[in-house]
Amino acid sequence: MTDSSLPDRAVHVWWAGLDDAHDGLARLLDPVERARLDAYARPDDRHRFLLGCAVSRIALGAYLGADPADVGLVRRCPQCGGPHGKVRLRDAAGAGGIRFSVTHGGRLVGVAFCRAAEVGLDVEPIDQALDVDELAPDVLAGRELAALAESGAGADRRRDFLRFWCRKEAVVKALGVGMRTPFRRLEVTAPRERAAVVAWSEHPEAVGTTRLYELDAGPEHEACLAVLTPEPLTVVPRRAGALLRSWATG
Numbered sequence: 722m723t724d725s726s727l728p729d730r731a732v733h734v735w736w737a738g739l740d741d742a743h744d745g746l747a748r749l750l751d752p753v754e755r756a757r758l759d760a761y762a763r764p765d766d767r768h769r770f771l772l773g774c775a776v777s778r779i780a781l782g783a784y785l786g787a788d789p790a791d792v793g794l795v796r797r798c799p800q801c802g803g804p805h806g807k808v809r810l811r812d813a814a815g816a817g818g819i820r821f822s823v824t825h826g827g828r829l830v831g832v833a834f835c836r837a838a839e840v841g842l843d844v845e846p847i848d849q850a851l852d853v854d855e856l857a858p859d860v861l862a863g864r865e866l867a868a869l870a871e872s873g874a875g876a877d878r879r880r881d882f883l884r885f886w887c888r889k890e891a892v893v894k895a896l897g898v899g900m901r902t903p904f905r906r907l908e909v910t911a912p913r914e915r916a917a918v919v920a921w922s923e924h925p926e927a928v929g930t931t932r933l934y935e936l937d938a939g940p941e942h943e944a945c946l947a948v949l950t951p952e953p954l955t956v957v958p959r960r961a962g963a964l965l966r967s968w969a970t971g
């Protein structure tokens with residue numbers, strides 16, 4: 722890594738492609754992660770999970786000056802105690818308060834890192850089979866449905882719907898609440914407007930204290946980053962491919 726520092730007022734967003742996955746990365750994983758990796762039946766799901774773990778560990782290892790395999794991560798669901806949920810550094814305070822968020826969708830895997838505040842990242846492939854008409858009433862608030870009605874048909878409509886979706890999922894991931902919260906009660910700005918939280922009955926404090934950043938994930942994916950701070954931060958995209966390949970031979 723050329724620059725291994727994570728400045729206080731920055732968010733680094735690391736991106737990997739499915740083609741960056743290789744078996745050599747599995748030795749970075751801890752036993753909990755290996756058990757989850759072994760449980761995936763489909764190669765793409767396996768590769769997405771492997772890349773999420775590997776990018777998290779390689780970047781954190783660089784920020785902390787540690788061996789990626791030695792970075793202590795906690796994967797424990799607060800609901801059931803299972804080995805899933807928002808992943809955290811075992812000693813986040815000792816690690817300068819680094820928070821991070823992992824996402825996988827389509828052919829991309831992303832991990833966002835930040836010292837200043839909690840982050841949530843979401844990426845979605847645009848070409849996924851999606852019945853927008855069926856999903857929209859459960860996901861979108863009245864004003865959002867009206868904005869979606871102005872979208873075109875086909876891919877344009879799917880992209881606009883997924884832009885709403887990514888904004889909402891990024892926010893719930895930053896808070897760590899996941900999709901237990903009804904998405905239609907979390908209202909965000911329309912697809913052509915600057916991304917922001919407009920209203921949320923469950924968490925009214927999120928309005929004005931959550932920043933959303935639309936990310937450029939290429940023509941085939943939508944992506945959004947949420948940061949739980951009213952202060953502006955600098956979002957820096959990074960490519961993980963070369964670093965991941967450097968672990969092929971060790």
Ligand SMILES: CC(C)(COP(=O)(O)OP(=O)(O)OC[C@H]1O[C@@H](n2cnc3c(N)ncnc32)[C@H](O)[C@@H]1OP(=O)(O)O)[C@@H](O)C(=O)NCCC(=O)NCCS
Pocket residue numbers: 770773774798800801803805806807808822823824825826842843844890893894895896897898899900901
């Ligand atoms: C969080 C959630 C929205 C992510 O959905 P997804 O379709 O898997 O989407 P992504 O690929 O973008 O994100 C997956 C990553 O989010 C993170 N994550 C999981 N749960 C999370 C939560 N509650 N909050 C924030 N991040 C979470 C993990 O790092 C996960 O990566 P991993 O599978 O490699 O460990 C969804 O998994 C969810 O709602 N989970 C909570 C459901 C729940 O509470 N279940 C109770 C289980 S007992």
